[in-house]
Amino acid sequence: QVQLVESGGGLVQAGGSLRLSCAASGRTFSSDVMAWFRQAPGKEREFVAAISWSGGPTKYADSVKGRFTISRDNAKNTVYLQMNSLKPEDTAVYYCAARSRSGLQIEPADYDYWGQGTQVTVSS
Secondary structure (H helix, E strand, O other), X not given: OOEEEEEOOEEEEOOOOEEEEEXXXXXXXXXXXXXXXXXXXXXXXXXXXXXXXXXXXXXXXXXXXXXXXXXXXXXXXXXXXXXXOOOHHHOEEEEEEEEOOOXXXXXXHHOOEEOOOEEEEEEO
C-alpha cells in the first residue's frame, strides 16, 4: 500500500519558519518526481515546489521563490519543504505528491500519489 505521510505543519507568526516532511512508503520513490502543493479554503490546489528524482533540478512557484526550499533524502524515502519568511497568505493545507514519470509538472492531475495533507497557519 502506497502511502505519503506529511508532518511538520502548525501555527507560526508571520516571518517565522517551518519545515515540512513527507515520508513515503509502499514502493520505492527514488526515481519519482516529488512535489508540494497547497490548498487554501475556497481556492484550488496550487503548485508550490517540485524536485527531480536525483535531487538536482527543482521548480518553484513564483510566490515562494527565495523563501521555500525543497529537498529530498532518497535513502530515507523522504522529501522536505523548508519554509522561511512565512506570510499569512501561505496559510493552507500542504500536500505531498509523487509522480512516477520525469518532468517537474505543476498540475495536480500529473501526479499519481498524494498524502493527506498538513495544516500550515501563519498569523499576522
